[in-house]
Amino acid sequence: MIRRLLIANRGEIAVRIARTCRELGIEVVAVHSSADRDSEIVRSADIAVNIGPEAPRRSYLNIPNIVEAALQTGADAIHPGYGFLSEDPDFAEICESAGVTFIGPPPSVMQDMGNKATARRLMKEAGLPMLxxxxxxxxxxxxxxxxxxxxxxxxxxxxxxxxxxxxxxxxxxxxxxxxxxxxxxxxxxxxxxxxxxxxxxYLAGARHVEVQVLCDQHGNGVFLGERDCSLQRRHQKLLEEAPASHMTIAQREQLGALAVRGALSVGYTGAGTMEFLVDHSGEPYFMEMNARIQVEHPVTEMLTGIDLIREQILIADGLPLAFGQQDVRCTGAAIECRINAEDPSRGFAPTPGRLDVYSAPAGPWTRLDTGYREGDRVSPHYDSLLAKLIVWAPTRDQAMSRMDRALAELAVEGPGLCTTATLHRALLRHPDIRADRHDVQFLDRMMPSLLASAAEIDARGRGVAVPSLTADVIHAVSAPAEPSRSRGVSPRNTIEQEVTPA
Incomplete structure (x- = not known):
């Protein structure tokens, strides 16, 4: 059994994995760069290992140092989270060669599904529809x-x-x-x-719908509903919801069955996501597979009550799934908003800085996944994801109202800091979003009016006159940023050590 697990990541996802490990009685090894020495994951881990300087290639992408940290601390397994090395088949193979369990699919499967052209060929052979x-x-x-x-x-x-x-x-x-x-x-x-x-x-006016699958090492596979991820800018997701309310029950079941068929056909194991484009009539077309845990996995957890990180670990430990497709129940509606430390009015430019005020929303069925605490500093060296705010409610409309309330309660202040929270409130209030009439081009197409609405919401919240936004202050959306992570205070009960490079 896995007794000690090294988390090869940082910030929000590292803290998220550590929580499940504690519930399973698994000791946590945190690796960190010099910039993250005082981060929240370091504070909460049983053992912390400095694997290099702030540059990702010298720390979080440094495979020799990460594997050596696992060997020196006696870790049985490595969880890569998402991003960084999570879909690197070479990393997975090196872990296996070192006798350390990699929490993810076999390296050969990761290699095949990581190449979109190869994945398309394999899924076509499995009978999945293609554009x-x-x-x-x-x-x-x-x-x-x-x-x-x-x-x-x-x-x-x-x-x-x-x-x-x-x-x-x-x-x-x-x-x-x-x-x-x-x-x-x-x-x-x-x-x-x-x-x-x-x-x-190219399918214009499409919806982006993805299916969460779990497959064990014994040939069993299930799907845990679907998520609509159509609200994105430049192909970068901002808001995800489940279920995809524009689909019928029959369409959802068909999509889930296709996803499981495709995953099992290549020998997939663990948690994975099959992504589809869905046209106006509800016809799906396979896009790609993400062979890792997704940023938006909490949406599915809120909908099903299933801890996906727990299932990943148990599957990697060789255990069969404890439930079948007939046991999966998707109830109500869930929404996730990615709260990035970015300024949408300046092309989503990152806004690193100190969190002088950082207060989480509360209330029923409201969850904030973050790797930060008040007083921490958002680093410019990594992505700008500050937190993920997730809510659940019995209906989609109630979930949207709950999310709007939770976003209003979220307090983030610091020199130069901006977030995407108010833009999310503008999205949730847009009539086309409320009526579920949007598509993958919606956000890029409507950005100027959304920014104006966000400015109005922000100004009213501060009790000031609402300025008029003109074209010269609404900048074009810049190149996409990537998901981010954390900082905090180092605990006295954490063993801090330096890795000796192999």
Whole structure:
């Protein structure tokens, strides 16, 4: 059995994993950079190990130091969380070679599902529906142009090794294809060290719906409902909800069955997410699989009452699932808002700084997942996720009202600090959102009016006159940021040590 677990991550997700470990009686080893020496996860861990300086490549992406930290502290397992090394098959294989259990799927499965072109081919073979396009990388501009002509514009060019909303270009006409193809390959090469791209039909007005699956090592698989993640900017999710209320019960069951079929067909184990685009008629099309825990996993936990981190650990320990599909019950509605330390009016520019005031909302069925405490500093070295605010209610409308109330209670103040909380309130109050009429392009399309509404909400909350926002103060949305993490006070009962590099 796993008795001591190293968390190869930081901030909110590290604290979240540690909580489940404590409930399971598992000791926690926290690894941290020098910038996170006083973080909340370090404060709460049984053992803390400094694995390097603040730069991620020298700390949280430093595989030799992380594995050596596990060996020196006697950790039985490593949980990668999300981001960083969570979908790195080489890391998973090295953990296995070192005799340390990796909390996730086998490295070979991670390799296959991490490459979007390979994943599309495998899922097509498993019978999952696909948008028109190719399942293999496109080698030349001419080949890509021919594919686009065959399937019809608009098309989207995607990096085969892509993720996080990067490495995608929508092309509306043949005249724009060549430039988009070259630029997407350049981004793919720079960001993912792999220039391979593929082409598929671009589905306008679609909804982004994902299915949470759990698969054990004994061939059992279940789906835990679906999440609608259509509210996103530049392919970066801001708000997630469950269930996808625009879908019928029959459509949900069909989608869940497809997701489990696809996961089991490749020998997947652990928690994973199958992502789909859903058109106006409710027809789903496979996009990709995330072979890890998702940022938005609390939405499913609130809906089902199932601790996904607990299930990940038990599955990695070799235990069969303790429940079947007939035992899964999705009740009510849940919403998650990502509270980022960003200024939406300045293109979502990060706003690091000290949290002079940091007060969490309370009330019924209200949850705040965070890695910060009042007095901590939001670091500029990592992503800008400050917290995840999650609520549950019997109906979608009640959940939206509850979230609006909780966002109003959330207090974050500090020199130069801004958050996305007020923008979320503007989203929740928009009539198209309340009526469930939005799609994946909604936020980018409506950003100017949403920023104006957010400014009005903020001004009224401070009891000041509402200024008029003009075009010169509403900046274009900048390149997407990535999910963030934490800081805090080091505890006296934590064993602090330095890792000796292998």
């Amino acid at each position: 028109p396009g190719v399942v293999e990388p496109v080698r030349t501009v001419r080949d890509g142009q021919q594919i686009a002509e065959d399937i019809g514009y608009p098309v989207i060019i995607k990096a085969a090794a892509g993720g996080g909303g990067r490495g995608m270009s929508v092309v509306h006409s043949a005249a724009d294809f060549s430039e988009a193809y070259v630029s997407t390959r350049e981004v793919a090469r720079a960001v993912f060290n792999d220039p391979a791209v593929y082409v598929e039909r």
